[in-house]
Amino acid sequence: MTNRERTMAILHYEDADRLPAVHFGYWKELRKEWAQQGKIPKELGELVYDETELDKLIGWDFGWFSHAFWTDTELRPKFETKVLETLADGTQRVQSWQGVIEKIKPGIISIPAEDDYLLKDRAAFETLFKPKMQYSPDRVDLEALKRFNQANTGEYPTCVWSGSIIGKIRDMTSLVGMSYLMYDEDEDLFQEIVDTYAEMQYKCLETVLETGAQFDYGYMWEDICFKNGPLLSPKDFERFCGKHYKKRCDLLRKHGIDLVALDCDGVTDQIQSTWIENGVNVLFPIEVGVWGDQFEKARQRFGSEMRGVGGMDKTAFRKDKAAVDAEIERVKHLVSLGGFIPCPDHRLMPGSKFELVQYYAEEIKKIRL
Numbered sequence: 001m002t003n004r005e006r007t008m009a010i011l012h013y014e015d016a017d018r019l020p021a022v023h024f025g026y027w028k029e030l031r032k033e034w035a036q037q038g039k040i041p042k043e044l045g046e047l048v049y050d051e052t053e054l055d056k057l058i059g060w061d062f063g064w065f066s067h068a069f070w071t072d073t074e075l076r077p078k079f080e081t082k083v084l085e086t087l088a089d090g091t092q093r094v095q096s097w098q099g100v101i102e103k104i105k106p107g108i109i110s111i112p113a114e115d116d117y118l119l120k121d122r123a124a125f126e127t128l129f130k131p132k133m134q135y136s137p138d139r140v141d142l143e144a145l146k147r148f149n150q151a152n153t154g155e156y157p158t159c160v161w162s163g164s165i166i167g168k169i170r171d172m173t174s175l176v177g178m179s180y181l182m183y184d185e186d187e188d189l190f191q192e193i194v195d196t197y198a199e200m201q202y203k204c205l206e207t208v209l210e211t212g213a214q215f216d217y218g219y220m221w222e223d224i225c226f227k228n229g230p231l232l233s234p235k236d237f238e239r240f241c242g243k244h245y246k247k248r249c250d251l252l253r254k255h256g257i258d259l260v261a262l263d264c265d266g267v268t269d270q271i272q273s274t275w276i277e278n279g280v281n282v283l284f285p286i287e288v289g290v291w292g293d294q295f296e297k298a299r300q301r302f303g304s305e306m307r308g309v310g311g312m313d314k315t316a317f318r319k320d321k322a323a324v325d326a327e328i329e330r331v332k333h334l335v336s337l338g339g340f341i342p343c344p345d346h347r348l349m350p351g352s353k354f355e356l357v358q359y360y361a362e363e364i365k366k367i368r369l
Contacts, residue, residue: 003061007157008216011259011282011307013338016369020061021361022309024285025051025347029109039354058354059361062156064284064309064343068219069148070161071204072139075099075132075172079118098172099128114174119181122189129172133196135203142211149213157216160208162248162260163201165241166232167222169194175231182232182240191240198244205248209255217259217282218252220245225266227289234270242274249279261309265346267291269298276302285310287345293330299337307339314344317352317360324360332367 001009001017009016031054035045044054051063078097085093090106093115101116119129152158170178181190205218224231232240249260261282262275268283275281286295286308295308312331316323331342342364348357 002155004154004157004216007341010341010369011217011309011339013304018369019335019341019364019367021059021364022341022343023055023058023060023063023348023361024310024344025063025065026054027347027349029350030348030352033350034354037354058358059365061365065159065219067152067156067158068161069145069158069208069213069215071141071208073161073163073201073204074168075129076134076136076139077132100172100174100177114176117172117174117177119173119177119193122186125189125193129193130196133200135200137207139200139204140207145208145211145213152214158214159217159219159261160205160213160215160257162205162218162220162252163198164221165198165244166194166237167224167264169197170224170231178232182236194240194244198248202244202248202251206251209251209257215257217261218249218257219284220248220260220262220280222262222264223266225264225268225271227266227291229267229269230271234274237271238274242278245275245278245280253279259307267294269294272298272302272306276306281305282307282309284308285343285345288313293334295334295340296337299339304339308334309341310343310345311340312342312344312360314346314348314352317344317348317356319356321356321359324356324363328360328363328367335367335369 003020006016006018006020010019031040031045034040035042040054040057044057051066055063055066075098079095079099081097082095083092084095084101087093092104094102094104094112096102099118100114102112103115104112118124173181181193224237230237252260259282260280261284262280263284265287272283283295283298283306288311293311295311298306298308311334313327316327334340335342
């Protein structure tokens with residue numbers, strides 16, 4: 001079987017010869033680390049997007065996003081990225097391309113701290129943001145889509161970027177700003193922001209699908225949860241976002257795409273019903289944090305309509321072979337539920353041991369279904 005055939009069979013509860021060894025990518029710092037250790041050639045340590053050769057060296061079958069077509073659904077044009085202030089300790093206050101003011105500390109590799117934001121009221125939305133959220137045909141590169149189709153050999157599953165209903169809005173407003181807009185400032189304005197941005201993304205996806213291009217699954221991104229649950233109430237999440245998930249998933253199914261994967265970190269159980277009831281049916285990457293596995297509970301709650309890709313605790317790669325073996329045994333149980341493909345639960349981070357990653361990839365391929 002090809003890796004595409006294996007993947008589609010498993011997610012449709014059909015027979016497959018074995019599991020595919022699937023990953024979610026690498027932190028750039030890890031690639032550099034491995035290159036410095038002599039584990040991989042120096043040039044592979046510098047790669048940003050194309051991970052194919054590194055995948056082969058490790059033994060992965062494919063990366064979940066290695067064969068994806070993306071449209072430009074970001075703010076256009078982007079805000080100017082500029083340093084607004086340098087503090088005494090060297091920390092810089094920087095205006096990001098999304099209109100958020102961030103504090104960036106020298107030498108710190110992490111998500112920057114949010115300090116302020118531009119999208120505070122209707123005036124800011126109407127003058128600064130709304131014009132940047134409009135659809136235009138050049139958001140979809142049809143020549144790139146043509147090349148994507150021509151390069152598709154059928155060996156790997158392919159996906160089409162299907163947007164972000166609220167995660168990107170949170171990026172533009174900051175978490176604090178999103179909370180003020182929803183609860184203290186102007187709920188109607190917040191709904192208009194979500195609707196405006198969602199409509200542009202919908203048109204981008206529609207433009208791609210109306211060309212007749214074939215894909216195996218749609219892919220969406222949110223990151224709207226943390227270790228204690230969602231960053232807004234489940235009721236408001238449904239109210240602001242539910243209709244847009246349904247509209248987008250209906251469009252995908254109209255064009256023959258019955259699998260819709262959604263990427264959300266953190267504990268997602270309180271908002272999973274909004275996804276599943278509106279057409280999202282593949283959880284990814286199913287983070288394993290201090291809260292443990294989330295997939296089995298989701299399966300018990302929603303039945304076979306809820307699939308999963310992910311759920312392997314990547315921190316095992318920083319430990320030893322025994323830790324990796326323990327993770328393999330744990331995910332074997334999830335595999336036995338059907339409709340589940342194990343995958344490290346996020347990009348592999350610095351400190352991951354090259355030999356342990358190789359070992360995991362080979363052992364996963366030995367699992368028969």
